[in-house]
Amino acid sequence: MSMVKGVDVASYQSTTYSTAGLDFVIVKATQSTNYTNPKMTAQAERARKAGLVVGYYHFLVRGHPKEQAAYFVSKAGERAGDILACDWENNTDGTYATNAEKDTFIKEVKRLRPHCRVVLYCNRSFWTTHDTTSYAGDGLWIADPNRAAGSPNVKHPWTFHQYSISGGMDRNVGNFPNRAALKKWAGGAAPAPPSGAAGTSPSKPNTGGATVGLTAQQVHDAVWKFDQIAAPDTSPTRDTNPNWQAQSWLKDTGNNVRALRAELRDVAAQAQANGKALSALRAQVDALTAQLAGRGSEGET
Structure with a gap:
C-alpha cells in the first residue's frame, strides 16, 4: 500500500x-x-x-x-x-x-x-x-x-x-x-466561493456544474455558525452557553419554566402561610372585641 x-x-x-x-x-x-x-x-x-x-x-x-x-x-x-x-x-x-x-x-x-x-x-x-x-x-x-x-x-x-x-x-x-x-x-474542507470570476455572483457562485459535497459534520458546523443568537441575560446557562441554537433555546426555556414554577410554589406556600397567620390574627381581634363588648355591657348595668 x-x-x-x-x-x-x-x-x-x-x-x-x-x-x-x-x-x-x-x-x-x-x-x-x-x-x-x-x-x-x-x-x-x-x-x-x-x-x-x-x-x-x-x-x-x-x-x-x-x-x-x-x-x-x-x-x-x-x-x-x-x-x-x-x-x-x-x-x-x-x-x-x-x-x-x-x-x-x-x-x-x-x-x-x-x-x-x-x-x-x-x-x-x-x-x-x-x-x-x-x-x-x-x-x-x-x-x-x-x-x-x-x-x-x-x-x-x-x-x-x-x-x-x-x-x-x-x-x-x-x-x-x-x-x-x-x-x-x-484543501477540500470548506473552500470559499470564487471571487470576481466570470459568470459568478455573491448569491450564485459558478461551480462549473460540479457537485459540492458536504460531510454531516460540516453541515452541523454550518448550522451552528449561522443559526444561533446571543443568549439573554436571564438564561440559566449564560456563562456556559452564551449562544443559543433552537435546541439550546428549548433547553434554556425549559429551565426558565421550571425555575418560575419553583418560584410560584414558594409564593403560593408563603401566601398560604400568610393566610393562616391572618386568620389567627382575626380570631384574636374578634376575641378581644367580644371581651371589650362584654365589659361595656357590665358597666352599663
Whole structure:
C-alpha cells in the first residue's frame, strides 16, 4: 500500500531539518493560552519551500478549550489547505484535557477555521481508554509506535499514523496514495466561493456544474455558525452557553419554566402561610372585641 510520509516538529527540533523524501510536515504552534513555538514560522516555511503540505498542532491542556482554540488559530498560519491538529495527551504534570474539552476544542477550531481540515492526535492508550465519543474532527492521527507504519492497532479509520522516532524526529505516514491526494484532501474542507470570476455572483457562485459535497459534520458546523443568537441575560446557562441554537433555546426555556414554577410554589406556600397567620390574627381581634363588648355591657348595668 502506497502512503505519504511526514514528520512533526517542535521547538526542540531544528529549523533546517531534512525534507528529503517527505510529503508533509506538522509543526507545533501553541500550548495552552500562553505558549507559542518560537521556531514555528521558520519550520513551516522550510516545508513550504520544499512544496510539502503544512500542518500545525496545539498541545491541549485542561480547562478553557474555546479560549485555547482562539489562541491557537491566532498564532498558527492561516492558509487554505493547511492542516490543524489537536494534540491530546498527558501534560508534564500528569493532567490532561477531558474528552468533552477535546471535542469542544476541535469543534471550535473548525468553526473558526472552516477552510482547514482539523484532526485529532493522540496515542492508542488515550484513544482506547480516555475517549468516549470517537470524535476526531476530520481525521484521526494516531500514535502507535508498536506497529508497522500504516498498521496502527485501532478499529477507527485513521488518517495519519505516527509510528516511530528516528534521528530525533517523529516519523509519520498518511493514509493517502500520493502527495497530490493529500493536498486535495487538505484543501477540500470548506473552500470559499470564487471571487470576481466570470459568470459568478455573491448569491450564485459558478461551480462549473460540479457537485459540492458536504460531510454531516460540516453541515452541523454550518448550522451552528449561522443559526444561533446571543443568549439573554436571564438564561440559566449564560456563562456556559452564551449562544443559543433552537435546541439550546428549548433547553434554556425549559429551565426558565421550571425555575418560575419553583418560584410560584414558594409564593403560593408563603401566601398560604400568610393566610393562616391572618386568620389567627382575626380570631384574636374578634376575641378581644367580644371581651371589650362584654365589659361595656357590665358597666352599663
